[in-house]
Amino acid sequence: MAGIAAGNGKDIAGAPARGVAPGADIVAIQIFSKFTSEDYCGAGDAPCVLSFTSAQLSALEKVWELKQSGTPLVAANLSLGSGRYASACEDDPRQAVIDQLLDTDVATVVAAGNDGYTDAVSAPACISSALAVGATTDDDELSTFTNRGPQLDLFAPGTSIVSSVPGGGYVSKSGTSMAAPHVAGALAVLRQAFPTRSIASLEALLKATGKPITYTGASTPRIDIGQALSHTSDKPGDFNGDGKSDAAYLYDYGANSDGTSHSALWLQTSNGTGFNKPVKLWDSGTGSWTWDRTRTT
Template sequence: MDRDHPFFAGRIVGEACFSFSSDDTYYKAQSLCPNGLPVQTGAGAANAETAKCVVSGQNKCYHGTHVAGIAAGKKAAGAPASGVAPEAGILPVQVFTRFDGSVCQVELNTNAPCFASFASLQKAALQYVDSVHSTHNVVAVNMSLGGSAKYTQHCDSDPSAGALKDEITWLREFGVTTVISAGNSGHQDGVASPACVSHAVAVGATDDNDAVASFSNRGALLDLFAPGVAIRSAITGNAYGVLSGTSMSAPHVAGALALLRQAYPNTSGEARVDKLQATGKAITYASGGTQVTTKRINLTAALPPKPTQSPTPSVTPTTTPTATPT
């Protein structure tokens, strides 16, 4: 993410990068860690404003900045508004790699250079979060990423799709909820990986009218909906831009979980998710030949009501006494 963007001023609590490099002609992979190595931690490790992110004069690593702004951006000059949890700390972790080889066309159906992430690097990132979750009081992990394949059942036993199961389950034991975008393939009855992992919170996208976004994956495995159409947030270069996707929906939920942790400090991660589901607006839609209902988050209903202030009592003036002559 753009670490010096004013939307995040003073709230980045740490950074890490897990990337990949290889001279193999198939991959031609370059690490996106600023130090050029596979691993980097500390200030600057997750900085998106690096030369390897730039293609034809445009920074292609804007996505994480936009996502982080939705979850926890704080109103600054030029900002449209604050993010969901504007006082929350932010721990950016880079897990992507730049590829200049044929893998872009063969596996990702796009032209080189392209940017993608290995499950092994995502596992390393989640293990890193586990190592610092207590130090930084981590409430939620946001993963706005995923593949295009459809999963209609939980994928825990799949060695590829369910590769993050152990890390997600372990973090859950410590009250850290992993929130993952459901995917943008428009599947009516399934979600992408890793959102298909049972203990992950899979999030789909709705628009301003509470209609399910046409691109959003959905179905019985979906845990929640959140806004994901035409969302304005931060992008690289200290700027702001509009993006759509379930990538934009997931950080709405991650930010909401931070606010619920603040409001209900003694509740578990599962209880916070349950709260969002219990208080959300029901969205019913066709999925796999049946009707499915998934809740769209409603923070006003999930958070405790603000205390009402008693009217300030008016002061009754007293008559100034006159001096008694001697």
């Protein structure tokens, strides 16, 4: 994960040219433990390495403390997860600190999971303030294993990704765990390019400028850092920098529904004759949005 996000591209046989943000630094926090019980590891798989939710919570709190002390953190990458969630898991114990990190300009980037769910992601990717990341192939096809659906925020490459492993070597691995650090690295690149923009606006920029990947039940953007960096168009309403006006809407489901709201973006087609399918940019989550106390601009 560290090599994908910020590998420096040393000239070593079998090494990739570099990571996404080779100029970035890594703060590594250990959250894993050795389990010896087959009740946790599965029959025949003990011992194994797993992570307590409490350890993840402590690590995220440490990230917040480091940010408060002046460490210029941009993103916390969590290439882990479990469970199946077709809707936002707002009762997850990690949500409060993930919300807190976003308020202090740190994104929490989480792997969506590798169970092949078509309408759900794992936890903590299901937390609405986290960035849930799924995996695609080099041909912009869905990776067969990736979780996906309305809960997903972004796609990034996650099939046959070559990166560093302990011992000084390099191997190819696949998973949404490989996709997530692509997004963490992308946010570091965008932070350098747009130092005055909030992390929330950089997340929105990645969503608005990504290539829409449409599949059954949803459409999710695959990150395109080049498009995001070239977002200099002065065309009114141009969200992805292609010189064409786009359309964004904030939608209230109303008091008679589940109390949620969301914003969605329609990007104009390349030939300017219509709009692509909408991409969800933000979802309030159940019960977290008071519509009558807002103003829309």
